[in-house]
Amino acid sequence: MIVILFGPPGAGKGTQAQRIEREKGLVQLSTGDMLRAAVGAGTEMGLKAKAKMEAGQLVSDDIVIGIIRDRIQEDDCKNGFILDGFPRTVAQAEALDGMLDAQGLKLDAVIEMKVDDNALVDRISGRYTCAKCKAGYHDTNLKPKVDGVCDVCGGTEFSRRADDNAATVGKRLEEYYALTAPVLPYYAEKGVLQQVDGMAGIEEVAAQIDAVLAA
Ligand code: ADP
Ligand code: ADP
Ligand code: ZN
Secondary structure (H helix, E strand, O other), X not given: OEEEEEOOOXXXXXXXXXXXXXXXXXXXXXXXXXXXXXXXXXXXXXXXXXXXXXXXXXXXXXXXXXXXXXXXXXXXXXXXXXXXXXXXXXXXXHHHHHHXXXXXXXXXXXXXXXXXXXXXXXXXXXXXXXXXXXXEEEOOOEOOOEOOEOOOOOOOOEEOOOOOOHHHHXXXXXXXXXXXXXXXXXXXXXXXXXXXXXXXXXXXXXXXXXXHHHO
């Protein structure tokens, strides 16, 4: 199964993609995570992406399309994958169609998670992740069961993203509405677009997504 989780920054894509990976064995492909890994490793690609990410702007289509083209050919993607944060422009969506066609693969669903801007700012400012296994948490919405200890791996170190600050969030939302939201009519025309209420709690959103995946 090939599924796209679609929505603005902070909508809950990563949270749900991680869960689906754990529960259903589909691989989570997050271009944001891959770009942060490249920035951390100081690769040439990372150097190109870094300034854009810090400014809350999209990284160039060439870079992210190249990343996904290579990644979906790896063995672990054979049973299907969930795209989280890709495609983010119409050009990326078109490129993805080309790649899937070339491999004889088909997109099963694009799930749009709708969340109000105010809630997005709250979600992004409270977001943090386990430094070891990257499990996602939130200061008030999703705390580890034991304070300071990761539920998934027992790690005790956590980190916050450099771009999860009030100044950058506004720019990221602007980029979303200007460049990413226009992808929605593209998928609506193809008849694969589904919506869930991203304002609901994490469990309720999970149930709505699972209902789409089961259909
Ligand atoms: P995205 O990948 O779309 O940017 P995340 O999955 O990282 O979003 O979620 C952003 C923050 O909001 C995280 O701290 C997460 O724990 C929290 N969160 C995710 N889903 C919900 C939800 N349905 N209700 C409240 N908080 C949520
Ligand atoms: P969020 O889910 O909070 O928007 P991501 O981790 O998906 O954050 O992305 C972080 C940053 O990485 C984006 O602001 C952008 O600079 C870059 N990025 C991630 N995915 C893409 C993409 N598909 N196209 C262009 N830039 C991307
Ligand atoms: Zn962990």
